[in-house]
Amino acid sequence: MSHTQILKSTGRFGARYGKSIREALLDIEKNYRNKRNKCPYCNYYSVKRVAYGIWSCKHCGKVFTGKAYSI
Ligand SMILES: [Zn+2]
Numbered sequence: 001m002s003h004t005q006i007l008k009s010t011g012r013f014g015a016r017y018g019k020s021i022r023e024a025l026l027d028i029e030k031n032y033r034n035k036r037n038k039c040p041y042c043n044y045y046s047v048k049r050v051a052y053g054i055w056s057c058k059h060c061g062k063v064f065t066g067k068a069y070s071i
Pocket residue numbers: 039040041042043044057058059060061062
């Protein structure tokens with residue numbers, strides 16, 4: 001029995017908790033860090049903040065400033 005095998009099978013939260021809690025936590029982390037903002041140009045929810053007050057859409061590539069968007 002190797003240690004790597006144990007780590008692989010149990011993971012960060014343990015096998016007991018299964019997939020669902022890990023996915024739920026991932027969702028929370030994602031939403032916390034990356035509030036989904038709608039792009040005013042293409043209406044996709046792929047706008048990310050690149051700097052303070054500066055936003056960039058990953059879908060259409062537009063970069064814009066937005067006071068409406070503030071995290
Ligand atoms: Zn866009």
